Amino acid sequence: MLRLPHFAVHRPGSVAEGLQILAAAPHARPLAGGTDLLVAMKHGHHTDADLVSLAGLGLSGIERSDSTLTVGAGTSLWDLMRRAWPDALGVVAEAARAVAAPPLQSRATVGGNVCLDTRCWFFNQSAFWRSGRPACLKAGGDRCHVVPGGSDCHAVSQADLPPVLIACGAQAEIAGADGSRDVPVEGLFSGDGRRPHTLSSAELLLRLRIPLPPPGAGAAYEKLRMRRALDFAAASAAVYLERRDGGCARARVVLGGLGTKPLRVPEAEAALEGTELDPRALAEAAEAAVAAARPVKNTDLTPAYRRKMAGVLVRRAALRAWTRAAGEES
Numbered sequence: 001m002l003r004l005p006h007f008a009v010h011r012p013g014s015v016a017e018g019l020q021i022l023a024a025a026p027h028a029r030p031l032a033g034g035t036d037l038l039v040a041m042k043h044g045h046h047t048d049a050d051l052v053s054l055a056g057l058g059l060s061g062i063e064r065s066d067s068t069l070t071v072g073a074g075t076s077l078w079d080l081m082r083r084a085w086p087d088a089l090g091v092v093a094e095a096a097r098a099v100a101a102p103p104l105q106s107r108a109t110v111g112g113n114v115c116l117d118t119r120c121w122f123f124n125q126s127a128f129w130r131s132g133r134p135a136c137l138k139a140g141g142d143r144c145h146v147v148p149g150g151s152d153c154h155a156v157s158q159a160d161l162p163p164v165l166i167a168c169g170a171q172a173e174i175a176g177a178d179g180s181r182d183v184p185v186e187g188l189f190s191g192d193g194r195r196p197h198t199l200s201s202a203e204l205l206l207r208l209r210i211p212l213p214p215p216g217a218g219a220a221y222e223k224l225r226m227r228r229a230l231d232f233a234a235a236s237a238a239v240y241l242e243r244r245d246g247g248c249a250r251a252r253v254v255l256g257g258l259g260t261k262p263l264r265v266p267e268a269e270a271a272l273e274g275t276e277l278d279p280r281a282l283a284e285a286a287e288a289a290v291a292a293a294r295p296v297k298n299t300d301l302t303p304a305y306r307r308k309m310a311g312v313l314v315r316r317a318a319l320r321a322w323t324r325a326a327g328e329e330s
């Protein structure tokens with residue numbers, strides 16, 4: 001049986017108080033829905049952590065202005081799914097629906113998904129299972145069991161919302177001791193499997209701002225996984241397109257589950273822009289996605305298959321985004 005270690009929970013009543021506790025306690029960690037953090041603790045990670053509950057910080061809710069949708073980090077994925085989105089942003093609910101299953105979606109939050117740790121078949125096992133081998137780099141050891149001899153950790157970014165948020169041009173509001181700052185969601189990811197986010201341990205993600213897309217925009221998300229009902233992405237692709245005068249005026253293409261962070265693919269975007277998404281443009285975008293993918297052998301399915309599927313998923317997502325941009329549901 002997997003047991004939780006003993007831990008303290010702080011329950012701040014404001015963001016300022018929460019930040020103070022995070023800054024004062026070196027091993028404190030924000031606790032949102034707990035659907036990933038508590039599992040990691042049961043697996044013997046972060047066993048010395050004090051948890052700082054975000055439940056009382058008033059971070060839940062979605063607001064719409066003339067130009068932006070603002071989503072609080074504490075909003076549950078379930079609320080995201082039930083929201084009536086403007087057409088081109090329905091993809092956000094699509095990505096939330098792709099996360100786990102309803103019992104988890106009702107507890108899991110947007111902030112927890114964006115700040116989700118990277119994953120690896122070795123690291124995400126029980127302490128007992130892992131004790132058969134020396135600790136790996138991500139667990140404080142000196143070697144990687146996936147890429148032997150390497151000094152980098154290749155744990156994978158498998159969260160579903162980040163590729164979609166990046167494709168939609170979202171900004172993140174971060175709060176720390178020195179006040180708050182806005183960064184593009186893309187800038188939240190470091191690319192280091194050990195410490196995958198650029199947030200310091202004394203900072204909090206407060207909200208996400210998603211610009212309202214212009215008329216003629218469409219977006220779609222595709223996910224490859226072993227079991228449709230539950231599993232993390234073995235590969236995923238988010239595509240956002242703006243359609244003008246019958247052609248593609250703007251494209252954003254982002255891969256998930258294929259590297260240590262969500263991977264934007266500028267070459268795929270360039271292949272689609274200025275075209276009518278003819279077969280040749282789609283083939284070039286798919287080829288660019290295959291070249292950009294960085295799978296290693298630490299999730300379900302082989303790296304070769306996941307790499308190949310990067311192209312397939314980008315092609316599928318681009319076609320659905322194109323249809324949606326034309327005002328036809330797909």
Ligand SMILES: Cc1cc2nc3c(=O)[nH]c(=O)nc-3n(C[C@H](O)[C@H](O)[C@H](O)COP(=O)(O)OP(=O)(O)OC[C@H]3O[C@@H](n4cnc5c(N)ncnc54)[C@H](O)[C@@H]3O)c2cc1C
Nearest residue numbers: 032033034035036037100108109111112113115159160205
């Ligand atoms: C069986 C199972 C299947 C799953 N399948 C998927 C899946 O298909 N796709 C997927 O994306 N995820 C999946 N998950 C992981 C997880 O449920 C989701 O990613 C969820 O959205 C995490 O949100 P949470 O609120 O529970 O985060 P928590 O577990 O509370 O936190 C996750 C991490 O984020 C940090 N954090 C949380 N909020 C903030 C904040 N506001 N500012 C700074 N740091 C913060 C925490 O400190 C922690 O490190 C699965 C989990 C399980 C158990």
Ligand code: SF4
Nearest residue numbers: 120136144145153154
């Ligand atoms: S990729 Fe290597 S270092 Fe990183 S978690 Fe997996 S085994 Fe550990």
